[in-house]
Amino acid sequence: MTRVLYIEDDFNNRVLVKRVLMAEGFEVEEADNAIDGIEMAKSNPPDIILMDISMPEMDGVTATQQIRSLPGIADLPIVAVTANAMQGDKEAFLGAGxxxxxxxxxxxxxxxxxxxxxxx
Structure with a gap:
């Protein structure tokens, strides 16, 4: 079973994504902030991380960069899932890792x- 870690501060977004993925057979773990998400990824690495970009305390770009620096999980696929859809945002997120x-x-x-x- 594919394990997904969804790092997202908005409760409603977490519920929607979890329901959609679980209906398709994914196992979904959630973190409501980047700091907890990084710790969860380190202690039990998922198959993929879905990362909100706009979060308080630590944004998703910073969290992605921190994960990329950690041995053992640096190569995990990380996908930005964000409402930031201005021109150039996608390229910035890809450039950040x-x-x-x-x-x-x-x-x-x-x-x-x-x-x-x-x-x-």
Missing amino acids: CDGYISKPIDIDTFVDQVRQFLK
Whole structure:
């Protein structure tokens, strides 16, 4: 079973993503902030991390950069899942170490296929 770690501060977004992925057979763990998400990734590495970009305390770009510096989990696929959809945002997230980008609000009809394409 594919394990997903979803790092997202918004409760409603976490519930939606978890329900959509679990309906397709994914196991989903959630962190409501980047600091806890990094610790969860270190202690029990998932198959993929879905990372919100705009979070208090530590944003998703900083969290991605920290994960990229950690032995053993530096190569995990990390996908930005964000409402930041201005021109140049996608390129900035990819340049910061994300493997991909999915804009919010998610399209529940295509979301699972989008996540699957980033799995190694």
